[in-house]
Amino acid sequence: MEYFVQQLINGLTLGSIYGLIAIGYTMVYGIIGMINFAHGDIYMIGAFVGIIGFIVMAILGITWIPLALLLVLVMAIVFTSVYGWTVERIAYRPLRGSQRLAPLISALGMSIFLQNYVQLLQGARVKPMQPMISGGLQLMDGGVGGFTVGMSYMQIIIILLTVVLMAAFTLLITKTALGRMQRACEQDKLMAALVGVNVDRTISLAFVMGAALAAVAGVMVTLYYGVIDFYIGFLAGLKAFTAAVLGGIGSIAGAMLGGLAIGLIEALWSAYFSVEYKDVAAFSILILVLIFRPSGFLGKPEIEKV
Amino acid sequence: MLNISGVHTFYGAIEALKGVSLEVETGEISTLIGSNGAGKSTLLMTICGSPRARWGKVLFEGRDITKMPTHEIVQLGIAQSPEGRRIFSRMTVYENLQMGAIRNTEDRFERNISRVFELFPRLKERRNQRGGTLSGGEQQMLAVGRALMSEPRMLLLDEPSLGLAPMVVKQIFEVIKQINQDDKVTVFLVEQNAFHALKLAHRGYVMVNGNITMSGTGQELLVNPEVRSAYLEGGH
Ligand SMILES: Nc1ncnc2c1ncn2[C@@H]1O[C@H](COP(=O)(O)OP(=O)(O)O)[C@@H](O)[C@H]1O
Ligand SMILES: [Mg+2]
Numbered sequence: 001m002e003y004f005v006q007q008l009i010n011g012l013t014l015g016s017i018y019g020l021i022a023i024g025y026t027m028v029y030g031i032i033g034m035i036n037f038a039h040g041d042i043y044m045i046g047a048f049v050g051i052i053g054f055i056v057m058a059i060l061g062i063t064w065i066p067l068a069l070l071l072v073l074v075m076a077i078v079f080t081s082v083y084g085w086t087v088e089r090i091a092y093r094p095l096r097g098s099q100r101l102a103p104l105i106s107a108l109g110m111s112i113f114l115q116n117y118v119q120l121l122q123g124a125r126v127k128p129m130q131p132m133i134s135g136g137l138q139l140m141d142g143g144v145g146g147f148t149v150g151m152s153y154m155q156i157i158i159i160l161l162t163v164v165l166m167a168a169f170t171l172l173i174t175k176t177a178l179g180r181m182q183r184a185c186e187q188d189k190l191m192a193a194l195v196g197v198n199v200d201r202t203i204s205l206a207f208v209m210g211a212a213l214a215a216v217a218g219v220m221v222t223l224y225y226g227v228i229d230f231y232i233g234f235l236a237g238l239k240a241f242t243a244a245v246l247g248g249i250g251s252i253a254g255a256m257l258g259g260l261a262i263g264l265i266e267a268l269w270s271a272y273f274s275v276e277y278k279d280v281a282a283f284s285i286l287i288l289v290l291i292f293r294p295s296g297f298l299g300k301p302e303i304e305k306v
Numbered sequence: 307m308l309n310i311s312g313v314h315t316f317y318g319a320i321e322a323l324k325g326v327s328l329e330v331e332t333g334e335i336s337t338l339i340g341s342n343g344a345g346k347s348t349l350l351m352t353i354c355g356s357p358r359a360r361w362g363k364v365l366f367e368g369r370d371i372t373k374m375p376t377h378e379i380v381q382l383g384i385a386q387s388p389e390g391r392r393i394f395s396r397m398t399v400y401e402n403l404q405m406g407a408i409r410n411t412e413d414r415f416e417r418n419i420s421r422v423f424e425l426f427p428r429l430k431e432r433r434n435q436r437g438g439t440l441s442g443g444e445q446q447m448l449a450v451g452r453a454l455m456s457e458p459r460m461l462l463l464d465e466p467s468l469g470l471a472p473m474v475v476k477q478i479f480e481v482i483k484q485i486n487q488d489d490k491v492t493v494f495l496v497e498q499n500a501f502h503a504l505k506l507a508h509r510g511y512v513m514v515n516g517n518i519t520m521s522g523t524g525q526e527l528l529v530n531p532e533v534r535s536a537y538l539e540g541g542h
Binding site: 177180181183184187188190191192193194195196197198199 | 375392405409
């Protein structure tokens with residue numbers, strides 16, 4: 001029982017990260033019907049900006065952790081958003097209106113480009129980072145010889161931050177003019193333009209918002225695992241993409257749910273079956289979902305009464 | 307107010323408008339009638355810049371809008387209720403109306419929405435219902451209401467009576483008249499329902515195959531034998 005609870009906590013943490021990344025996939029898919037395969041690498045860039053940010057904070061002598069964390073998050077969000085915006089401008093917008101395959105190939109190219117770009121700038125070796133936030137809470141004491149359930153402060157931060165961000169983001173999409181413009185462009189771009197929405201700018205914004213959330217995920221992962229490399233975006237991206245599909249691609253709530261599901265599946269699988277095959281488990285789910293329920297948990301039905 | 311001269315619009319190699327010229331005078335209701343496929347919807351969309359005219363000019367209040375992006379054109383004070391209504395089906399009635407006012411300031415919103423609810427009390431009842439679940443007539447009301455939310459000086463209406471029951475058609479035409487007379491909105495109305503449209507309009511144009519073939523006051527066209535035999539005989 002204690003062991004299971006511990007895995008739930010680990011899975012929830014992991015799922016938060018996947019969920020944050022998955023929103024970027026789902027938003028871009030929702031608005032332009034395209035899988036942004038470079039999104040995982042945007043997240044990787046967020047992680048790198050994070051690690052550089054912490055070094056900068058150390059140099060500036062900002063050692064109070066909450067402030068350092070906040071500044072690094074802001075920095076990562078800003079830089080990563082610029083990358084997200086630029087990727088859309090140079091790799092996707094020129095191809096808008098062409099066949100479906102063209103932007104997909106462009107996205108794969110962009111992904112490879114970003115990985116090599118970071119590898120050139122930062123080197124291929126893994127970047128370690130001193131643990132900044134250590135310690136945690138003991139939730140259940142297993143007694144002598146038993147299993148003690150703990151939740152590290154880092155896990156608490158990740159889960160809380162994710163909950164807050166997702167709540168804020170949901171409010172933004174459902175209740176604000178900006179969110180309505182996003183949804184309008186998702187449903188009918190021509191009509192959105194006819195009421196005065198700048199469609200190109202709204203699409204850019206979808207990339208920026210997705211990148212901002214991925215940046216937060218990147219910084220969190222850097223702190224959580226303490227090592228990153230230029231290749232982390234690939235696997236995390238694929239998992240987050242799986243999460244988005246599982247939740248129903250195009251649905252923001254679905255991306256959050258899907259992220260949690262994938263995180264939990266991965267943690268529980270690692271705990272009870274085999275760590276080596278945890279990725280296989282996650283991707284088997286992708287395949288099963290695609291076969292049996294392509295629209296995911298919360299996917300929108302294809303046919304709408306017009 | 308709106309001045310269209312020598313406009314040619316293409317879909318790929320297909321020339322849908324073959325040199326259209328017409329004028330919509332300030333304060334009037336002008337109507338464009340013509341059979342299916344004549345190019346009426348294309349003209350309304352060309353005014354809004356999507357698709358764009360390849361040749362010719364569109365002037366709105368003297369300003370050349372031919373090459374402007376759609377979202378900028380409509381911000382000049384043009385609103386369209388397009389062919390097929392294009393309600394945001396996964397948004398509520400209220401959100402659809404908010405979309406119509408997306409470029410307006412907060413303080414004008416309350417005034418405009420109460421006016422729309424006054425014109426279409428039905429929309430008020432259904433304010434929290436999703437657009438996609440409305441009946442055809444309600445969707446049409448919503449499309450017109452949404453267009454009015456931007457407080458336009460010119461309203462473009464594409465076949466608002468299409469597929470609606472006679473009672474609803476009557477109601478919609480009544481509202482168009484009110485919008486024009488009471489709210490001083492200039493109206494450009496595209497219709498296949500030529501009888502109602504010509505009766506309502508100050509000025510009318512007939513489009514055949516991408517060309518304007520006839521024009522005159524609504525009354526003149528209504529009694530014109532050619533118009534009568536082509537668009538008015540049988541039914542109505
Ligand atoms: N998106 C489109 N692509 C290609 N051809 C089109 C398109 N829309 C309309 N057309 C063609 O342009 C012509 C005019 O269409 P339209 O403006 O819709 O006529 P109307 O509104 O008078 O019925 C028709 O021949 C139609 O087939
Ligand atoms: Mg038409």
